[in-house]
Amino acid sequence: MEIEDDEILQGFIEESLEHLADIETDLLAIEAAGQNIDEELVNKVFRAAHSIKGGAGFMGLTTIEELSHSIENVLGMIRSRKLIPTPEIVNVFLLAADQLRNLIKDIINSNEVDISSHITPLSSIADGSFEQPAAANGVASDTNAETVTEQTPPGPLPEKNTTTGIQGKVDASLRVQVSLLDSLMNLAGELVLSRNQLLQSINSTDLRHREAVGQRINLITSELQEAIMLTRMQPIGNVFNKFPRIVRDLSSKLSKVIDLTIIGRKVELDKTIIEAINDPLTHLIRNAVDHGIETIENRRKYGKPENGQIILKAYHAAGQVVIEISDDGKGLDGEALGASAVKKGLFSVEQVKAMSAKEKVNLIFMPGFSTADEVTDVSGRGVGMDVVKTNLDQLSGQVDITSEINVGTTISIKLPLTLAIIPCQIIEAGGERYAIPQINLEELLRIPAAHVKERVEKVGDAEVVRLRGHLLPLIRLADVIDIERTYLAPDTSQYQIDRRKLLHDRRGMKSPLFKDTDKPKIHPPVIDNPSQRSVTDRRYTASSALNIIVVSTGSMKYGLVVDRFLDSEEIVIKPLGRHLKQCKGYAGATIMGDRRIALILDVNNLSIMANLTSIDGSDRAADVAREEEKAALTKIEMQSLLTFKSSEKEHFGVPLNQVERIEKINRSDIESPGGKRVMKYRGGSLNLICVDDVSQVEPLADHDSYHVIVFTLCNKLVGLLSTGPIDAAEVPADIDDTALVQPGIMGSVIIDGQTTMLVNISEIAQSLFPHWFEGKNIKVLS
Amino acid sequence: MIKEHSEKSSTLSELATFYIGDALCGLDILQVQEVNKLMQMTQVPQSPECVLGILNLRGQIVTIIDLGKKLGSGKTEITGDTRNIIVNSPDGPVGLLVKKIGDVIQANMNHIEPPPANMGDVQGKYFTGVHETSSSLIGILNLDKVLCIDE
Numbered sequence: 001m002e003i004e005d006d007e008i009l010q011g012f013i014e015e016s017l018e019h020l021a022d023i024e025t026d027l028l029a030i031e032a033a034g035q036n037i038d039e040e041l042v043n044k045v046f047r048a049a050h051s052i053k054g055g056a057g058f059m060g061l062t063t064i065e066e067l068s069h070s071i072e073n074v075l076g077m078i079r080s081r082k083l084i085p086t087p088e089i090v091n092v093f094l095l096a097a098d099q100l101r102n103l104i105k106d107i108i109n110s111n112e113v114d115i116s117s118h119i120t121p122l123s124s125i126a127d128g129s130f131e132q133p134a135a136a137n138g139v140a141s142d143t144n145a146e147t148v149t150e151q152t153p154p155g156p157l158p159e160k161n162t163t164t165g166i167q168g169k170v171d172a173s174l175r176v177q178v179s180l181l182d183s184l185m186n187l188a189g190e191l192v193l194s195r196n197q198l199l200q201s202i203n204s205t206d207l208r209h210r211e212a213v214g215q216r217i218n219l220i221t222s223e224l225q226e227a228i229m230l231t232r233m234q235p236i237g238n239v240f241n242k243f244p245r246i247v248r249d250l251s252s253k254l255s256k257v258i259d260l261t262i263i264g265r266k267v268e269l270d271k272t273i274i275e276a277i278n279d280p281l282t283h284l285i286r287n288a289v290d291h292g293i294e295t296i297e298n299r300r301k302y303g304k305p306e307n308g309q310i311i312l313k314a315y316h317a318a319g320q321v322v323i324e325i326s327d328d329g330k331g332l333d334g335e336a337l338g339a340s341a342v343k344k345g346l347f348s349v350e351q352v353k354a355m356s357a358k359e360k361v362n363l364i365f366m367p368g369f370s371t372a373d374e375v376t377d378v379s380g381r382g383v384g385m386d387v388v389k390t391n392l393d394q395l396s397g398q399v400d401i402t403s404e405i406n407v408g409t410t411i412s413i414k415l416p417l418t419l420a421i422i423p424c425q426i427i428e429a430g431g432e433r434y435a436i437p438q439i440n441l442e443e444l445l446r447i448p449a450a451h452v453k454e455r456v457e458k459v460g461d462a463e464v465v466r467l468r469g470h471l472l473p474l475i476r477l478a479d480v481i482d483i484e485r486t487y488l489a490p491d492t493s494q495y496q497i498d499r500r501k502l503l504h505d506r507r508g509m510k511s512p513l514f515k516d517t518d519k520p521k522i523h524p525p526v527i528d529n530p531s532q533r534s535v536t537d538r539r540y541t542a543s544s545a546l547n548i549i550v551v552s553t554g555s556m557k558y559g560l561v562v563d564r565f566l567d568s569e570e571i572v573i574k575p576l577g578r579h580l581k582q583c584k585g586y587a588g589a590t591i592m593g594d595r596r597i598a599l600i601l602d603v604n605n606l607s608i609m610a611n612l613t614s615i616d617g618s619d620r621a622a623d624v625a626r627e628e629e630k631a632a633l634t635k636i637e638m639q640s641l642l643t644f645k646s647s648e649k650e651h652f653g654v655p656l657n658q659v660e661r662i663e664k665i666n667r668s669d670i671e672s673p674g675g676k677r678v679m680k681y682r683g684g685s686l687n688l689i690c691v692d693d694v695s696q697v698e699p700l701a702d703h704d705s706y707h708v709i710v711f712t713l714c715n716k717l718v719g720l721l722s723t724g725p726i727d728a729a730e731v732p733a734d735i736d737d738t739a740l741v742q743p744g745i746m747g748s749v750i751i752d753g754q755t756t757m758l759v760n761i762s763e764i765a766q767s768l769f770p771h772w773f774e775g776k777n778i779k780v781l782s
Numbered sequence: 783m784i785k786e787h788s789e790k791s792s793t794l795s796e797l798a799t800f801y802i803g804d805a806l807c808g809l810d811i812l813q814v815q816e817v818n819k820l821m822q823m824t825q826v827p828q829s830p831e832c833v834l835g836i837l838n839l840r841g842q843i844v845t846i847i848d849l850g851k852k853l854g855s856g857k858t859e860i861t862g863d864t865r866n867i868i869v870n871s872p873d874g875p876v877g878l879l880v881k882k883i884g885d886v887i888q889a890n891m892n893h894i895e896p897p898p899a900n901m902g903d904v905q906g907k908y909f910t911g912v913h914e915t916s917s918s919l920i921g922i923l924n925l926d927k928v929l930c931i932d933e
Contacts, residue, residue, distance in 0.1 A: 432825060481827035576826075576836070577845035578873050579931060583828050589836060589843045597824040597836050597843060 009107065012055045014173065016104045019048035021241065023097050028244045030078070031090040037081060046075045052100070063110050064103050070122040071096055077126060092121045094245065174271065176231045184231070187224045194220055229421070234274050236314045236323070237265030243285050243312060250289045257307045258293055264314035269321055273415055276395055277323075280388040284325050284411055285310070287385075292329035292409055302406055304328065321417060326410035332403040334360035341366070361403045365389045393553070393604065396422075396439045422573065424590070426566040426598065427549060430483040433598040434562075435571055435590055436549060440603045442557060444565055445548040452546050465548065465559055472550065475610045476561045477601075481585050486563060553604040560606070569593075573600060585609060641729050641749070643756055644707065644722040646691045647698035651756040653749070656728055658761060660710040660717065667704050670721075679708070679719065686710070687769070688719045694764045695744035697757070713765045714772045720761065743767065793892045797913065799884035799920055800867065803855030808913065808920040811886060815868040815875060821860060830931070834879055837866070844868060846877040852928065853908050871929050878928070887920070889913045897921065 026045045030038070049072040056064035071093065077083040096118045103110040194217045201210040240262050251258040269277075293299075293308035300306065313324045338352040338360045346366060355363075364385045392399050396416055403409040416422065416439060424435035425444070445467065447455055455466045456474070463474040478485040548559040571590035580586070587602040640656035669679045670688060677688040688708065690700045700706075701723050708719040709726075735747035735758060744767070746760040766773050797808035798817075823835030823846055832852040837844045846866060850858035858864060858881050866877040897909035908927050913920045 430827075483827045574841075574843045575874075576843060577876060578871075579833050579845045579847065579876070580826055580829055580836070582830065582931075583826060585828065586826070589824075591838050591841065591843075595838050596822060597838050599824070599826060 016052045020101045023048050024245050025241050027090050027093050030085050035084055042079045063113055067100055067115050070119050074125050184227050190220050232271045233268035234271050236267045236269055239278050240265050247289055256293055259307050259309055261311045267314040273395055280391045283388050288327040292327040294330050321415045323413045328408040331405040331409050332361050337363045361401050424571045425568050427562040428564040429477045429562045430486050435598050435600045440551045442550040442552050445550055447546040449545050472559045474559045480606050480610045551603040644726045646722055647701045650697055651754045652759050653756045654759050660712050663708045665706055665708055686719045688721050690721050694767050695742055711761050718765055793890055795891050797887050797889050800880040801882040802849045806918050806920050808922050813869050813925055815870055817865050817867050819865050844875050844877045846879055848879045
């Protein structure tokens with residue numbers, strides 16, 4: 001068929017499809033009304049059919065004309081109350097409307113299509129020969145056949161597969177309210193005026209005028225932006241409106257009675273999101289009908305009303321749109337899902353045991369969880385849920401399930417209003433800025449330099465951080481995207497290349513246990529007190545704190561280590577050129593306030609690039625937990641020791657965590673009234689002890705100055721006299737507790753080739769000040 | 783495409799010339815959107831070797847390709863003479879970083895000779911032909927080849 005005027009045809013297609021979209025909803029309403037015919041409604045459908053007929057006749061589309069004419073005929077009879085619209089009749093209508101839509105979508109070939117299967121029942125209805133029961137059966141099975149083909153999830157609906165080039169063109173146009181266009185025009189005018197003002201003010205010297213113009217342009221820009229965004233907004237009703245039909249067809253096929261309630265049709269979302277959400281939503285609705293709601297018999301058994309309820313609800317919440325699909329069906333059995341996950345080998349029994357009820361229910365989103373062989377009660381909903389999730393992930397949406405057995409299931413989906421402008425957290429790594437979409441962001445975590453060592457651990461090749469009792473896998477941004485690791489030098493405030501291999505590598509430069517081969521050996525400075533050290537060693541300065549962005553990609557959470565956190569900003573996503581398509585770590589780029597570009601990170605792909613998958617992550621976490629358990633059982637852990645000397649030859653060590661502080665004193669500071677050595681300390685007296693007071697070791701060497709290692713025991717302070725050099729060392733805690741044990745010495749370790757005796761400070765104190773430990777003390781240190 | 787078109791409709795066309803390494807090259811001026819000297823580039827980690835970075839060109843993100851690296855004559859040092867030639871590709875503008883910009887010259891497209899196997903350090907496959915002036919040889923770049931992505 002040759003069609004001369006493309007534009008008129010386009011107009012016809014668009015208009016007809018719009019009419020048809022309404023027809024479906026209206027027909028269902030007519031069906032629901034039954035005998036109480038709402039004339040207004042019937043008229044509306046009638047008019048729609050009539051307009052299609054008119055347009056088709058004008059363009060020589062005979063088939064479309066014929067079909068719409070038949071529909072119009074029967075509708076005329078209903079309008080004049082010669083006919084009561086039964087479900088069977090409405091069924092015929094619906095099928096005819098479907099056919100009409102297909103014809104219009106493939107308009108070029110529409111005249112060749114055989115439509116007698118629709119014309120015959122329609123005309124038999126018109127002349128009264130329509131045998132309801134028989135025809136109804138035939139039609140019903142017809143419907144079944146159709147819904148069955150439509151049902152095969154996942155993937156686009158069959159309708160979409162048949163779309164032709166014309167359909168594509170139709171999609172590319174958009175209806176915008178004239179009032180909105182007017183306001184856009186108005187804003188554009190304002191913008192031009194402001195530009196003229198700006199040009200004037202640039203030449204003038206009036207600063208205040210310039211400021212005013214700047215502010216004006218600022219306002220107009222944001223208004224313009226909002227107005228343009230509005231043109232892209234469409235009511236979610238466009239998607240929701242087809243669900244009554246789907247629920248109706250599917251439930252009658254499954255002999256269920258289901259009421260669908262739709263709330264919030266007017267909630268608006270960006271056009272692209274509306275289009276993309278169609279498939280996942282359809283899938284979820286089908287699942288609710290098919291697997292969620294029980295059969296009538298079962299519902300009776302559980303004392304539920306025969307009519308199942310499905311509520312589809314959309315509303316705004318915190319700058320996002322939430323879509324909820326809830327049913328009052330049988331709910332999901334978390335235990336059964338967990339067991340199934342174990343059976344499939346996705347998780348171990350222990351892992352499943354450790355999951356919360358909610359986590360178990362959310363298992364159905366795991367890829368690979370759903371397979372075709374699940375036909376039991378357990379399965380049901382699993383089919384293709386991971387696909388739903390993937391689809392939603394692409395829209396930066398989040399999905400969550402809450403379910404209670406025999407009460408129902410609620411699936412809630414959170415979607416951004418638009419994908420064009422997104423709030424982002426800006427971060428810095430390697431001197432460049434990057435943006436991380438706020439929707440992926442869980443929290444910002446800053447671990448002070450002093451805590452890094454205890455909170456960051458290495459498990460296998462992975463580094464993990466302890467976050468409120470959980471282990472979070474860590475990825476360094478610099479490593480994933482392969483840039484030089486840098487750190488902010490505290491003295492120069494400039495980025496320098498970081499050579500540390502491990503995040504938790506916090507060892508002192510002069511530790512005898514760990515010699516850095518790539519660093520020149522620095523002469524170990526004598527530590528006078530720890531606070532001085534923390535100034536000289538950059539690892540312990542504030543700028544050396546770990547900055548971690550905790551991100552979630554839906555299925556998993558991980559921490560991204562970056563150099564610095566910057567602001568949170570609203571950014572406009574711009575695509576990258578094709579030369580950069582191979583860089584999977586970026587979702588695009590954006591232009592910052594200073595006109596430079598920042599790349600937007602794709603946290604999902606980053607985790608893949610870092611070989612981090614959710615199961616992997618939890619495995620690692622489990623490994624860590626197991627190791628910890630083991631360590632707790634056998635008490636062998638790496639131990640930090642403070643090493644010192646008392647005499648020239650012997651080396652001693654005490655656990656670092658027992659040490660309060662270290663003071664450097666002169667010999668003259670030591671007083672010995674009443675045979676006890678004390679010194680003035682913070683306005684009081686500090687008892688001073690030596691290792692040789694109790695243990696059989698060489699006496700304290702004679703020095704002009706000593707280091708006093710201060711401990712707290714039984715809420716009292718005690719100072720251990722020692723001589724330098726004082727150092728810290730990390731040793732495996734497998735202490736030799738046989739060879740050198742004696743009172744005051746709990747064992748020995750070899751550090752850097754030196755046998756080091758471990759001092760049991762509480763034992764020494766106990767033998768010297770037994771009364772402290774009896775609790776009846778008189779002498780109190782202030 | 784524009785190039786083919788102009789070749790057929792008029793035999794005389796204008797070439798924007800520039801240096802890649804030491805080789806003098808040219809592009810049909812109709813293929814050039816603009817020439818600028820913006821050098822505030824943002825580096826893209828893990829990008830292909832020849833991509834120098836991305837640039838904000840009045841709100842558009844432009845990928846800058848170091849032509850020296852792309853065509854095999856080595857990295858282009860950024861000096862006061864370096865320029866970006868912005869050309870339009872099927873999916874948005876692309877910037878070509880060249881060592882120096884030359885004159886715009888008129889060339890008779892009927893007198894274009896096929897390219898040699900290589901010109902200087904640049905392989906012949908990147909040229910559509912060679913134009914000879916009284917003083918020099920100008921290799922005319924095949925823009926599609928230059929913009930295509932190496933596997």
